[in-house]
Amino acid sequence: MPSAAERTRTLVQSTCSAALLVPGLSVLHPDQLLPDSRSMGPQGDVFLGLPADSPVVRAATHARGDELAAVLEITDVAPVSVPHRIRGRARIAGPLTVVPGLAEPGRMMLRLETCEASVDDLWGFEEVEPEDLRDAAADPLVAHEAELLQHLHAAHTEQMATLSALLGDRGECGCAEHRLDAVPVALDRFGLRVRFIEDGSVCFDARFEFPDPVRDVGELRRAMHTLFEAASC
Numbered sequence: 441m442p443s444a445a446e447r448t449r450t451l452v453q454s455t456c457s458a459a460l461l462v463p464g465l466s467v468l469h470p471d472q473l474l475p476d477s478r479s480m481g482p483q484g485d486v487f488l489g490l491p492a493d494s495p496v497v498r499a500a501t502h503a504r505g506d507e508l509a510a511v512l513e514i515t516d517v518a519p520v521s522v523p524h525r526i527r528g529r530a531r532i533a534g535p536l537t538v539v540p541g542l543a544e545p546g547r548m549m550l551r552l553e554t555c556e557a558s559v560d561d562l563w564g565f566e567e568v569e570p571e572d573l574r575d576a577a578a579d580p581l582v583a584h585e586a587e588l589l590q591h592l593h594a595a596h597t598e599q600m601a602t603l604s605a606l607l608g609d610r611g612e613c614g615c616a617e618h619r620l621d622a623v624p625v626a627l628d629r630f631g632l633r634v635r636f637i638e639d640g641s642v643c644f645d646a647r648f649e650f651p652d653p654v655r656d657v658g659e660l661r662r663a664m665h666t667l668f669e670a671a672s673c
Contacts, residue, residue: 442628444566445576448559450628451514451530452480453578455586458514460488460496460552462536467495476547478512484574486512486532486552489543497538497548506535512552516561519586520593522623522635523642528561532573562626562633562645579628580655588660592624600624602671603634607646627660629653632667 442450459473467473473496477489490497500508514530534555542549557568581588592600600622620643626633631649635642650663 441563441630442579443572443576444559444563445568445572446579447528447561447563448530448532448557448568448573449480449576450579450582451516451528451559452478452486452532454514454516454582456514456516458512460490460536460550461511461513462496462499463509465495465499472496475512475550480573481551482574484554484570485534486554487539487542488512488550488552489547490550492543492546492548494548496536497550500536500538500550501548503537506537506553508536509533510536510552518589518625520589520623520625522625523637523640527626528559530557530559530561532557581627581629581657581660584657585627588657589624589627592664596668599668599671600634602668603646603648604636605671606648629655632664 458475458478459470460475461473472494475488475490479487481487496510511531511533515526516528516530518525518527532552532554534553537551537553539549539551554570554573557570557573559566559568601620603622604620620636620638623635623637624632625635625645630653631647633645633647635645637643648667651666654660654663
């Protein structure tokens with residue numbers, strides 16, 4: 441399974457929505473707290489792009505040293521329609537400072553030093569040490585996960601349903617007709633998580649591990665083919 445640090449770094453480098461919160465700072469619109477870009481530097485700090493006239497940028501510009509504390513909250517929502525769609529949240533907290541010279545006209549780059557981090561997701565809640573986050577790598581499928589899950593859900597409904605055959609008695613879910621919808625809800629290099637649903641209500645999640653971690657979409661296709669073959673036997 442992916443480590444907590446890897447899952448957190450994956451969320452940082454994903455397209456999930458994120459808000460930058462500064463205690464005591466009031467804004468007219470919540471959108472003013474949303475960075476339009478984010479990346480992680482080699483030391484594990486997060487670099488955030490915002491409009492130059494953002495209240496957060498103004499606060500960081502007038503702060504002295506590292507006296508401005510901030511929290512980046514990332515919310516991960518499943519890219520397919522499914523009950524309980526929020527898959528997780530990550531939180532990174534630390535001092536916020538302006539980085540001059542890295543932004544385009546009309547924008548500013550802010551640096552959030554990682555002092556505390558945590559992730560609360562489908563695996564559970566874990567705190568993440570800053571050095572572990574620094575050394576972790578994002579999942580290699582992060583840039584393609586949303587598209588891949590949507591494709592599986594739209595084009596491979598029947599094959600997804602066959603995965604319940606790999607669950608034994610659990611695949612019956614205690615339902616009268618034992619008919620379950622199988623919705624792909626999360627995907628990473630280690631495996632696929634599927635949410636089994638009857639009549640709009642979640643029965644359970646199941647995790648299907650790949651024989652070996654995949655490194656790219658090509659290896660993923662082969663792993664999924666092997667998984668569907670096993671389910672159809």
